[in-house]
Amino acid sequence: MLATGIDLIEIERVRRGLERYGARFANRFFTAREQAQCAGRVDSLAGRFAVKEAVGKALGTGIGDVGWKDIEVLSDDRGRPHLTLHNAAEQLAAERGLRDWAISLSHTATHAVGLAVAQGAPPRPLGEGWGEGPEVAQ
Numbered sequence: 001m002l003a004t005g006i007d008l009i010e011i012e013r014v015r016r017g018l019e020r021y022g023a024r025f026a027n028r029f030f031t032a033r034e035q036a037q038c039a040g041r042v043d044s045l046a047g048r049f050a051v052k053e054a055v056g057k058a059l060g061t062g063i064g065d066v067g068w069k070d071i072e073v074l075s076d077d078r079g080r081p082h083l084t085l086h087n088a089a090e091q092l093a094a095e096r097g098l099r100d101w102a103i104s105l106s107h108t109a110t111h112a113v114g115l116a117v118a119q120g121a122p123p124r125p126l127g128e129g130w131g132e133g134p135e136v137a138q
């Protein structure tokens, strides 16, 4: 099984948050390493934000009790982003049997999109909230 999540965000929302709340906003959502790599590029921060939301969806819980900084998106020296989970996010992924995460992100002038895929999600029975299939007539 695969688990997936996707999120689309208006870059303006992130820009407004940074303008209004500055470091408090940045520090709430992004690790020091993420902030350092993005170097003030709001589209890159928005892309990471979208990936974090996407990971929340793939976990099946949304962000919920998972801290934003427990989902960390860093880029390698070729610019390719990769995911590291910490604390509650790492624990939740382990409980749900989710491993081998892959992520991707993209941005235009106005929007950023993030995608996350993980292997190993056990099929969940119908009726357990997210992931519930459509009703099938008996």
Ligand SMILES: CC(C)(COP(=O)(O)OP(=O)(O)OC[C@H]1O[C@@H](n2cnc3c(N)ncnc32)[C@H](O)[C@@H]1OP(=O)(O)O)[C@@H](O)C(=O)NCCC(=O)NCCS
Binding pocket: 043, 044, 045, 047, 075, 078, 079, 080, 081, 105, 106, 107, 108
């Ligand atoms: C890297 C590339 C695919 C980005 O595409 P783009 O249309 O210019 O820009 P997008 O907004 O869609 O995507 C940008 C994001 O792609 C991601 N990215 C960059 N390099 C990447 C790579 N080598 N592999 C995967 N993702 C990459 C980054 O997350 C980047 O956003 P960020 O800088 O905020 O982290 C494009 O610049 C390109 O084709 N470069 C040359 C070829 C190349 O290195 N391709 C890599 C895939 S093999």
